Amino acid sequence: METNVYSQPKLPYASDALEPAISAETISYHWGKHEKTYIDNLNRLIRDTEWEDTPLEEIIKTANGPLFNNASQAWNHIFYFFSFSPDGGGEPQGPLAEAIKRDFESFDEFKKLFEKAGVDLFGSGWVWLSQDKDGRLFITQGPNAANPLTQGLTPLLCFDVWEHAYYLDYQNRRADALHRLWDIIDWDVVSSRYSVK
DSSP states (O other), X not given: OOOOSOOOOOXXXXXXXXXXXXXXXXXXXXXXXXXXHHHHHHHHHHTTSGGXXXXXXXXXXXOOHHHHHHHHHHHHHHHHHTTBOTTOOSOOOHHHHHHHHHHHSSHHHHHHHHXXXXXXXXXXXXXXXXXXXXXXXXXXXXXXXOOGGGGTOEEEEEEEOSGGGTXXXXXXXXXXXXXXXXXXXXXXXXXXXXXXX
């Protein structure tokens, strides 16, 4: 029997817990099918290769082609879905809130810029809030399986702007879909990813 290096974690909330921002049907397809496929493909691609003992973050930083795409998409989706909580929303507190104010003037301005980066991305991809080695915050966007780990940045928050992330609930209204995500962000989780420099 073949063993898998990577397995899909259980979400920390019920499939309907993020409604109305994200429906149970979207969770079923997005997490239950798309993410499962990325993880299955990743395991198939690394089986019996030198990548089998390589940490996922290292694969993302060094691989290319199908291996990079599936590794990054598997990681991105876990990062994305574990940034949410049915009790989420509001604003960050503490050092992350101060850094957002320092680098974007205000939380509201940050939200506007973040949403705009997602709306303006042509085609499928991701928008990220990341920090550099000096603790400065950056909004980046990228197509397909883009991941800021490849740029030496530390990811803090991401929004998925692939159509499968929102089409069942919002059809072609990407801006509405991104705007609703603020209602479910778990700022405790996001803040825990930020390190004060």
